[in-house]
Amino acid sequence: MATHKLSTVIDFLKSSLLACRKFIPESLTKHAPEQVSIARKLAFILTLLIAGSMVLLGLVVTNNQTRLLNEQMNDFGKTVVNQLSESSKELILSDDSLSLMVIISNLTANHNTLGTVIYNEGGKVIATSGMTPAKDILTLYRSARQLNESSYFIEWQSNNEQGKEIEVISYMMPITFQKLIIGHALVTFDKSIMNAAVVQTVNAIIAATVLMIILGIITANYLGKRLTRPINDLMDASKAISSGNYDFRLPEKRNDEIGYLMNSLNNMASGLLEKNQVENAFSRFVSPKVAKQIMQNLDQVQLGGKH
Numbered sequence: 007m008a009t010h011k012l013s014t015v016i017d018f019l020k021s022s023l024l025a026c027r028k029f030i031p032e033s034l035t036k037h038a039p040e041q042v043s044i045a046r047k048l049a050f051i052l053t054l055l056i057a058g059s060m061v062l063l064g065l066v067v068t069n070n071q072t073r074l075l076n077e078q079m080n081d082f083g084k085t086v087v088n089q090l091s092e093s094s095k096e097l098i099l100s101d102d103s104l105s106l107m108v109i110i111s112n113l114t115a116n117h118n119t120l121g122t123v124i125y126n127e128g129g130k131v132i133a134t135s136g137m138t139p140a141k142d143i144l145t146l147y148r149s150a151r152q153l154n155e156s157s158y159f160i161e162w163q164s165n166n167e168q169g170k171e172i173e174v175i176s177y178m179m180p181i182t183f184q185k186l187i188i189g190h191a192l193v194t195f196d197k198s199i200m201n202a203a204v205v206q207t208v209n210a211i212i213a214a215t216v217l218m219i220i221l222g223i224i225t226a227n228y229l230g231k232r233l234t235r236p237i238n239d240l241m242d243a244s245k246a247i248s249s250g251n252y253d254f255r256l257p258e259k260r261n262d263e264i265g266y267l268m269n270s271l272n273n274m275a276s277g278l279l280e281k282n283q284v285e286n287a288f289s290r291f292v293s294p295k296v297a298k299q300i301m302q303n304l305d306q307v308q309l310g311g312k313h
Contacts, residue, residue: 045230056222064211083177091191106133125190252279
């Protein structure tokens, strides 16, 4: 049952990630993307990290919750079947079937207890109330898992009063007197309570995962745009300078690597502006073609003349 719930969580989270594909740039899905903005890449990566972290957290929490519930259920079952065994010893020895019926009827009256059975040493039913396993007690022992030296449990499926199939768990142990086995006790419980607790945990994890994915998408887009805004400014500046607008300057002051690039770009624009001004002034005395050629080869310009 727990494995089924875990697979349900994984399938739901996969569908949630697929639903988030609309936030992924279309160029990411093409075999030859031309350009993908850094903001969208960051948003996509952050969303995947958040979703993956929530998946791992959900699996860990669900596994721990299921393990703890199983341990509590086993401890409770061992306690009940041990008490039934102790209270049935003298009644089995005195062959008091009526008192045995009273004990198991009172035990089965609990809404969590589906059935109680007392067997003799050979596996024959002495007293029974409520749901009874179809297999005999000796066969159940061979199929059951051992909890400790004297108690065992087995999980099986049955139908309730409405005919609906339910999962149940039975705990059993030999009834001993002076190290001799005089009978066997078996108590059956409904696992729906534990399953309901697991379902509640899974639903809470799914709700938290969906909320975190939505918040992650919003936060990732905001952070992506904020982090890449200086890069967009650098791109705008490079386009302006490439088109001949040497007066363009980046006003933002930053104390990081991007700020260093901005200062370098501003200095380059200033140098290009000065060069353009010198070239324009020089063009008044020589032809524009000669002025441009001289400005491109300043290292080869020397005083004097030549034919």
